[in-house]
Amino acid sequence: MNKPVLTIVVPCYNEEEVLPETMKQLLHLLEQLIAEKLISRQSKLLFVDDGSKDQTWQLIYKASLQHETVKGVKLSSNVGHQNALLAGLFAAKSVSDCIVSIDADLQDDISIIREFVQKFHEGYEIVYGVRKKRNTDTFFKRYTAQGFYKLMKAMGVNVVYNHADYRLMSRRAVEELERFEEVNLFLRGIVPLLGFRSTVVYYDRKERLAGETKYPLKKMIAFALDGITSFSITPIRFISIIGFISFFVSLIFGMYFIFLKFTGHTQTGWTSLIMSIWLLGGLQLIAFGLIGEYIGKIYKETKRRPRYIVDIDLLNLPLRANHSS
Ligand code: UDP
Ligand code: MG
Numbered sequence: 001m002n003k004p005v006l007t008i009v010v011p012c013y014n015e016e017e018v019l020p021e022t023m024k025q026l027l028h029l030l031e032q033l034i035a036e037k038l039i040s041r042q043s044k045l046l047f048v049d050d051g052s053k054d055q056t057w058q059l060i061y062k063a064s065l066q067h068e069t070v071k072g073v074k075l076s077s078n079v080g081h082q083n084a085l086l087a088g089l090f091a092a093k094s095v096s097d098c099i100v101s102i103d104a105d106l107q108d109d110i111s112i113i114r115e116f117v118q119k120f121h122e123g124y125e126i127v128y129g130v131r132k133k134r135n136t137d138t139f140f141k142r143y144t145a146q147g148f149y150k151l152m153k154a155m156g157v158n159v160v161y162n163h164a165d166y167r168l169m170s171r172r173a174v175e176e177l178e179r180f181e182e183v184n185l186f187l188r189g190i191v192p193l194l195g196f197r198s199t200v201v202y203y204d205r206k207e208r209l210a211g212e213t214k215y216p217l218k219k220m221i222a223f224a225l226d227g228i229t230s231f232s233i234t235p236i237r238f239i240s241i242i243g244f245i246s247f248f249v250s251l252i253f254g255m256y257f258i259f260l261k262f263t264g265h266t267q268t269g270w271t272s273l274i275m276s277i278w279l280l281g282g283l284q285l286i287a288f289g290l291i292g293e294y295i296g297k298i299y300k301e302t303k304r305r306p307r308y309i310v311d312i313d314l315l316n317l318p319l320r321a322n323h324s325s
Contacts, residue, residue, distance in 0.1 A: 003040040004097035006033070006117060009088035011081055012060070013050040015104040017210035019059050022104050023070065029110055030069055038117050046071045046315055048088040051078035064314050071315040079308045081214070082187055085165060087308040091315055093174040100168045105211065108166045109203040116168035119199055125173045126191060126198035129166035131205040148224050155232040158192045160200065167191070183300050183307060184230045229293050236294070239287045246283060250276060
């Protein structure tokens, strides 16, 4: 087999603090892999600037002038980690045999990229990086993340446990991924749907090297909710089941009230009546909320908006004369 061209895609949002170190380490690794004849000399690092407000793009651009292996794509605005990652994958696919996606903060052990590539040589098309332990994450992050995976499983969404978008994909897998045209693309749910021969490589997750998390609680909840509602109708089913149960319960109560009426105690039903009004009112509101969540999805999908807009793509086509800002 010819040596495969590897592209490492790194989405970056306000990562100026950590980026120089990340570049240094990834460049070093890439050179090693080339020297070990595991990958082709054409292999590249592709940094996607997700509309950063700091010096992230300037750093990427400068590095691309110094190193032939460093390339950059600059998105015109902040579109979030998932979309930035997709921008990178789709930009890289035509010039790569396999693509590794990794975060910019060096939390994921980059040395296992070697194993990713070895697995690719063995014929695997998708290799998932899976965290062994999360003891460097905060207590809170660990438990919310665990809850997230459990909830996804319970909702019938097939996700790889403790895997977070650190993976290798073959060019073919990325090409197939592109055919999923939904705008709310939840990668961790879609990639297992692709099928193909896939495997797992374990590693220890470290602490963020510098800078702070771009996933505060609010974004994490939105991410989880997005993941669930774009993959599963279990919440709606759940509501329908509750609806049925309360319907039968109120039938029984109804018979009880009729019995009370005939035995002359009509006043006594007031408490349960007011309770059921509140209960049903609450249930209806929850149901509306959930249905609204799905209608929101439909609304977004029908618009077919592009997920991202590339401003500068140093990898494929120079779009503007001056790319430095
Ligand atoms: N990121 C991005 N766009 C965003 C938010 C984050 O491209 O709007 C990138 C970020 O630069 C990092 C990766 O996504 O490379 C993961 O973000 P982070 O490390 O903050 O998330 P955490 O590891 O805390 O879940
Ligand atoms: Mg991180």
